[in-house]
Amino acid sequence: xxxxxxxxxxxxxxxxxxxxxxxxxxxxxxxxxxxxxxxxxxxxxxxxxxxxxxxxxxxxxxxxxxxxxxxxxxxxxxxxxxxxxxxxxxxxxxxxxxxxxxxxxxxxxxxxxxxxxxxxxxxxxxxxxxxxxxxxxxxxxxxxxxxxxxxxxxxxxxxxxxxxxxxxxxxxxxxxxxxxxxxxxxxxxxxxxxxxxxxxxxxxxxxxxxxxxxxxxxxxxxxxxxxxxxxxxxxxxxxxxxxxxxxxxxxxxxxxxxxxxxxxxxxxxx
Amino acid sequence: xxxxxxxxxxxxxxxxxxxxxxxxxxxxxxxxxxxxxxxxxxxxxxxxxxxxxxxxxxxxxxxxxxxxxxxxxxxxxxxxxxxxxxxxxxxxxxxxxxxxxxxxxxxxxxxxxxxxxxxxxxxxxxxxxxxxxxxxxxxxxxxxxxxxxxxxxxxxxxxxxxxxxxxxxxxxxxxxxxxxxxxxxxxxxxxxxxxxxxxxxxxxxxxxxxxxxxxxxxxxxxxxxxxxxxxxxxxxxxxxxxxxxxxxxxxxxxxxxxxxxxxxxxxxxxxxxxxxxxxxxxxxxxxxxxxxxxxxxxxxxxxxxxxxxxxxxxxxxxxxxxxxxxxxxxxxxxxxxxxxxxxxxxxxxxxxxxxxxxxxxxxxxxxxxxxxxxxxxxxxxxxxxxxxxxxxxxxxxxxxxxxxxxxxxxxxxxxxxxxxxxxxxxxxxxxxxxxxxxxxxxxxxxxxxxxxxxxxxxxxxxxxxxxxxxxxxxx
Numbered sequence: 001x002x003x004x005x006x007x008x009x010x011x012x013x014x015x016x017x018x019x020x021x022x023x024x025x026x027x028x029x030x031x032x033x034x035x036x037x038x039x040x041x042x043x044x045x046x047x048x049x050x051x052x053x054x055x056x057x058x059x060x061x062x063x064x065x066x067x068x069x070x071x072x073x074x075x076x077x078x079x080x081x082x083x084x085x086x087x088x089x090x091x092x093x094x095x096x097x098x099x100x101x102x103x104x105x106x107x108x109x110x111x112x113x114x115x116x117x118x119x120x121x122x123x124x125x126x127x128x129x130x131x132x133x134x135x136x137x138x139x140x141x142x143x144x145x146x147x148x149x150x151x152x153x154x155x156x157x158x159x160x161x162x163x164x165x166x167x168x169x170x171x172x173x174x175x176x177x178x179x180x181x182x183x184x185x186x187x188x189x190x191x192x193x194x195x196x197x198x199x200x201x202x203x204x205x206x207x208x209x210x211x212x213x214x215x216x217x218x219x220x221x222x223x224x225x226x227x228x229x230x231x232x233x234x235x236x237x238x239x240x241x242x243x244x245x246x247x248x249x250x251x252x253x254x255x256x257x258x259x260x261x262x263x264x265x266x267x268x269x270x
Numbered sequence: 271x272x273x274x275x276x277x278x279x280x281x282x283x284x285x286x287x288x289x290x291x292x293x294x295x296x297x298x299x300x301x302x303x304x305x306x307x308x309x310x311x312x313x314x315x316x317x318x319x320x321x322x323x324x325x326x327x328x329x330x331x332x333x334x335x336x337x338x339x340x341x342x343x344x345x346x347x348x349x350x351x352x353x354x355x356x357x358x359x360x361x362x363x364x365x366x367x368x369x370x371x372x373x374x375x376x377x378x379x380x381x382x383x384x385x386x387x388x389x390x391x392x393x394x395x396x397x398x399x400x401x402x403x404x405x406x407x408x409x410x411x412x413x414x415x416x417x418x419x420x421x422x423x424x425x426x427x428x429x430x431x432x433x434x435x436x437x438x439x440x441x442x443x444x445x446x447x448x449x450x451x452x453x454x455x456x457x458x459x460x461x462x463x464x465x466x467x468x469x470x471x472x473x474x475x476x477x478x479x480x481x482x483x484x485x486x487x488x489x490x491x492x493x494x495x496x497x498x499x500x501x502x503x504x505x506x507x508x509x510x511x512x513x514x515x516x517x518x519x520x521x522x523x524x525x526x527x528x529x530x531x532x533x534x535x536x537x538x539x540x541x542x543x544x545x546x547x548x549x550x551x552x553x554x555x556x557x558x559x560x561x562x563x564x565x566x567x568x569x570x571x572x573x574x575x576x577x578x579x580x581x582x583x584x585x586x587x588x589x590x591x592x593x594x595x596x597x598x599x600x601x602x603x604x605x606x607x608x609x610x611x612x613x614x615x616x617x618x619x620x621x622x623x624x625x626x627x628x629x630x631x632x633x634x635x636x637x638x639x640x641x642x643x644x645x646x647x648x649x650x651x652x653x654x655x656x657x658x659x660x661x662x663x664x665x666x667x668x669x670x671x672x673x674x675x676x677x678x679x680x681x682x683x684x685x686x687x688x689x690x691x692x693x694x695x696x697x698x699x700x701x702x703x704x705x706x707x708x709x710x711x712x713x714x715x716x717x718x719x720x721x722x723x724x725x726x727x728x729x730x731x732x733x734x735x736x737x738x739x740x741x742x743x744x745x
Contacts, residue, residue: 019523021524021555021566021567023555023567023570049524049526049527049567049570049571050527050570050571050573050574050576051574052570052573052574054399054573055398055399055401055402055403060570060573062524062567062570062571064524064525095375095401095402096398096401097377097387097391099387099391100391100398100401102391103391103392103398152559236398239559245555247554247555247566
């Protein structure tokens with residue numbers, strides 16, 4: 001499947017910004033499930049400072065907002081050809097130790113709620129089935145309700161609220177999978193939805209399973225990622241895989257407008 | 271003076287005879303009027319107040335700024351004693367740097383089964399962001415303070431390594447300065463190894479670790495959390511002494527892919543940042559997002575070789591108290607040598623057998639939190655009340671892996687001057703090592719901390735400890 005993606009992020013500032021930075025993880029990389037044909041990131045009213053590949057093999061770019069800007073726009077666009085591997089990504093290409101992905105972070109710290117959920121998983125089955133069971137339990141425990149949680153709501157608090165979005169599903173699942181001893185990580189990316197009505201930005205999770213390597217789990221939709229998914233970045237949690245994060249000085253508020261379009265190109269040959 | 275029974279006094283030994291390194295000083299002292307010396311003590315205090323060396327005691331809002339007591343009797347080490355310490359510290363610091371490189375790259379020491387990988391895997395001091403990252407020049411710990419004690423047999427042992435942002439070197443320098451001002455006759459015609467070149471050595475050493483992006487003479491800056499930090503005086507002092515910029519986070523920006531200081535003449539790029547801000551606060555984009563003490567984006571610049579951060583982020587994994595007990599193995603693994611300086615015997619409470627022993631002997635032991643520092647969160651068994659012992663026992667049983675225990679080592683004493691004459695007080699020693707690519711330089715002597723309270727074994731300045739000038743003299 002050939003997917004055309006355009007991801008536009010617009011920051012509008014009430015006052016001219018004297019100093020601001022954006023950190024981008026906005027460049028998908030080719031792998032077993034996706035082949036990036038071309039990709040380009042344009043920045044309006046901002047300058048690239050550095051670009052490197054981080055320890056999760058994400059491409060990271062640091063951008064400085066043009067001093068005095070009242071608006072900065074980041075447009076990432078490109079074509080990605082995807083393959084359905086039933087969610088299996090395979091072994092890691094990087095040099096990271098597997099235990100890295102068993103470390104908890106502030107957002108994925110296993111509090112009593114996460115532990116209780118992990119304990120409820122049926123462990124007397126094959127690893128993949130344990131994880132599918134866990135995925136279903138997470139989905140059952142958290143209703144999809146936007147606007148209840150924030151980007152920095154930790155997994156345990158999400159369970160407390162019993163509602164959240166795909167990011168929260170992924171955090172809780174990652175946290176619980178780690179409690180069960182599986183290396184697990186958070187994935188940010190895109191999801192192609194027929195008709196294009198729904199949010200095309202998405203988050204899911206990957207777990208390292210003995211004999212298979214990394215396997216994807218989309219908890220929100222209760223399936224394994226297929227040809228409709230494009231992975232943008234991975235990390236221990238949202239913070240390490242966020243497509244854009246920023247800091248700035250200066251007074252006044254800001255508004256953020258994000259528009260993601262994922263369309264299928266007619267000439268797809270699979 | 272009557273040495274304290276069962277302890278090694280560095281001036282009078284065990285037998286009460288003045289030991290060789292102290293002989294010349296002892297002769298001088300015998301001819302001095304006690305009243306003149308007491309007056310000198312008061313004078314020293316005035317000097318320190320004037321120069322502004324004060325110390326904010328953590329957790330004590332009442333006494334915001336306090337003077338660290340200074341004692342005018344120097345702590346004296348003979349050249350051969352010092353040679354052992356110097357070589358031991360060099361060996362240790364080399365090994366710790368090799369360990370850090372290994373931790374963040376191939377992790378051979380864990381594959382070889384010499385250290386349980388769990389000590390690193392679950393450790394907050396381990397920074398994943400450093401995986402695969404090599405600091406400029408391969409140096410992780412540009413400045414190390416190694417805390418050394420001396421046992422009742424006069425043997426030196428390492429109590430703790432400080433690989434993050436060790437403080438105290440300004441006291442080492444000011445103590446010497448003050449002694450030379452007050453007692454010039456003691457320095458005339460006697461070879462006491464100088465320490466005054468430390469700031470210059472620090473500068474040279476940091477310059478030698480300049481990043482690939484540096485172009486021309488390296489520009490150095492000291493990053494301080496600001497005037498409310500307990501060690502602010504030292505930050506300002508060192509910046510001044512080595513001719514570096516003193517900056518706070520708000521003075522720094524990312525400009526053209528580098529970290530630069532805002533000046534009235536435009537941005538000044540910084541090549542080497544001697545940061546006195548903890549890892550957690552260093553970059554809000556990567557670590558604590560609420561940090562206002564750090565420089566957003568600095569880790570990204572660091573990743574591409576745009577700046578040297580001294581000490582390197584993630585170095586805390588080498589001085590973690592849980593790792594400490596493995597340092598002898600670390601030395602042997604990377605250097606192939608036996609450790610020159612021993613560790614203090616340590617029980618790892620994570621091991622059930624050790625925990626059993628520790629719980630049984632709690633009132634004889636010192637128990638420390640593996641991630642704590644500065645004498646906080648620690649139990650000194652012999653000095654603890656029944657209730658404190660009970661509370662600590664509970665803590666140990668709940669989270670054993672969070673603690674290590676050590677015997678209450680019979681710290682050596684050095685005399686201090688009191689109204690009643692000389693009296694023995696317990697001391698430790700923090701020598702400072704500077705690491706440049708291929709070189710470890712140890713400033714002769716270091717900072718001697720002294721427990722000013724009679725019979726107290728706690729030398730931390732936050733707990734009422736004082737300092738002494740430390741001399742290395744020819745044998």
